[in-house]
Amino acid sequence: MSEPLVIVGNGMAAARLVDELTKVALGRYAIAVIGEERRLAYNRVLLSSVLAGETASHDIELKPAAWWRDRGVTVKYGCLATAIDVGRRELKLANEESIAFSKLVLATGSMPLRLSVPGADLAGVHTFRDSRDVDLLLTLAAQRKRVVVVGGGLLGLEAAYGLAKAGAAVTLVHLMDRLMERQLDAPAAELLKALVELKGIRILLNANTARLHGETRVNGVELTDGRRIDADAVIFAAGIRSNVTLAKEAGIPVNRGIVVDDTLQTGAPDIFALGECAEHRGICYGLVEPAYEQARVLARHLAGGAASYNGSIVATNLKVSGVSVFSAGDFTGSDGSETIVLNDARHGTYKKLVISDGRLTGAVLVGDVGDALWYLELIRNWQPIARIRNRMMFGRSLALLSEAA
Numbered sequence: 270m271s272e273p274l275v276i277v278g279n280g281m282a283a284a285r286l287v288d289e290l291t292k293v294a295l296g297r298y299a300i301a302v303i304g305e306e307r308r309l310a311y312n313r314v315l316l317s318s319v320l321a322g323e324t325a326s327h328d329i330e331l332k333p334a335a336w337w338r339d340r341g342v343t344v345k346y347g348c349l350a351t352a353i354d355v356g357r358r359e360l361k362l363a364n365e366e367s368i369a370f371s372k373l374v375l376a377t378g379s380m381p382l383r384l385s386v387p388g389a390d391l392a393g394v395h396t397f398r399d400s401r402d403v404d405l406l407l408t409l410a411a412q413r414k415r416v417v418v419v420g421g422g423l424l425g426l427e428a429a430y431g432l433a434k435a436g437a438a439v440t441l442v443h444l445m446d447r448l449m450e451r452q453l454d455a456p457a458a459e460l461l462k463a464l465v466e467l468k469g470i471r472i473l474l475n476a477n478t479a480r481l482h483g484e485t486r487v488n489g490v491e492l493t494d495g496r497r498i499d500a501d502a503v504i505f506a507a508g509i510r511s512n513v514t515l516a517k518e519a520g521i522p523v524n525r526g527i528v529v530d531d532t533l534q535t536g537a538p539d540i541f542a543l544g545e546c547a548e549h550r551g552i553c554y555g556l557v558e559p560a561y562e563q564a565r566v567l568a569r570h571l572a573g574g575a576a577s578y579n580g581s582i583v584a585t586n587l588k589v590s591g592v593s594v595f596s597a598g599d600f601t602g603s604d605g606s607e608t609i610v611l612n613d614a615r616h617g618t619y620k621k622l623v624i625s626d627g628r629l630t631g632a633v634l635v636g637d638v639g640d641a642l643w644y645l646e647l648i649r650n651w652q653p654i655a656r657i658r659n660r661m662m663f664g665r666s667l668a669l670l671s672e673a674a
Contacts, residue, residue: 271299274571275360275368277350277515278376279304281313282544282560284331286374289568291340297572300342301368303360306399307347309334313399314557314587320403320410320431353519355537372539372571375516375527379509379545379555384419388481393502397428398509409502410435417441417490417500419478420507421448423589428506429470430590439469440498442476442490444507452585452596456612457633460619464636465590473498511546511553526553531577533567543567550580558584582649586641592617595641598631598648599623606630609662622661627653629661640664 276283311329318324337344349363359367381396410432418429421443433439447458482489490498511526522528522536526548533541544560559581569576584597606625623631629647643665660668
């Protein structure tokens with residue numbers, strides 16, 4: 270008889286775990302997926318494309334309903350999990366239903382941060398995190414509203430681009446001195462800023478939000494330096510935090526995320542966590558690829574095999590506000606490392622490779638990212654690059670062709 274395995278969360282991490290499980294443990298578990306949103310799992314990375322009108326909402330679904338059904342997976346969406354009874358091995362739902370489990374996986378993701386500033390609770394202040402947010406923002410853009418986006422990381426840039434392309438007048442304000450400071454060095458961020466501004470988005474850096482103005486509805490943003498920006502709506506996209514409430518209230522150990530070991534098990538037996546809600550060796554990744562790597566490990570573990578997650582080399586390979594951007598590894602460099610840089614602002618291209626001990630340890634690309642996956646492979650596999658060092662900047666084809674010759 271199949272063991273009942275319940276997954277809380279119906280996002281990208283959960284969908285990948287089910288996919289991996291059906292490859293290595295088909296029939297071993299009776300899988301139920303519990304999702305709060307009223308739709309099947311979808312690609313969250315493509316939400317800005319939906320906002321920009323480049324992709325239809327139904328086209329970003331990861332798997333059709335038939336895929337889940339054919340694999341015997343029960344999907345309950347529009348369904349909120351409210352509590353875990355660790356002792357009785359039951360998950361309680363908002364409709365007062367309880368689901369028994371032999372194994373429980375928490376894939377509860379993360380929540381958008383809302384700045385704690387005066388006026389943050391006014392009407393017209395939104396976040397950008399899921400498909401429900403996109404529906405609200407599409408309405409704003411259609412009305413040609415003036416929108417201020419707070420946050421110059423990936424989420425903020427994606428929201429700004431989607432809104433601008435859909436017709437809104439967008440100003441992006443960012444606390445730091447450069448965009449995407451966690452993924453880009455200063456020259457790459459400067460080029461990205463210039464390319465994004467060409468798309469009609471106004472960008473203000475070193476801009477700290479002091480308060481939002483309005484009586485019942487927001488009408489402006491005031492910065493700490495006294496500047497005021499008129500706004501019909503404000504979008505908070507200044508970061509995320511792991512959704513740990515369900516685990517914490519059940520007595521499962523949490524820090525910034527739900528603490529897991531190398532098999533992705535939490536501090537409670539037979540309860541696991543992965544994706545944005547999980548904290549492994551002190552790190553909450555907040556990216557898709559680490560969640561997929563965790564899903565592969567957890568599926569093998571649940572199938573009874575030996576599997577261990579040892580962490581991920583963080584990489585970003587996305588089209589940000591219509592601009593291709595890639596970063597991986599130690600792109601800032603450390604003592605003893607060397608860098609190779611190509612900066613062609615006129616053609617919108619920036620490349621930086623960081624080398625240490627005869628190996629590629631980090632890379633940043635803006636504009637031309639055709640060789641991004643090759644660079645990532647070199648970084649992850651710790652391959653010696655002495656024979657191709659002088660040609661690496663010009664891409665895989667030339668480097669390997671010259672090496673063969």
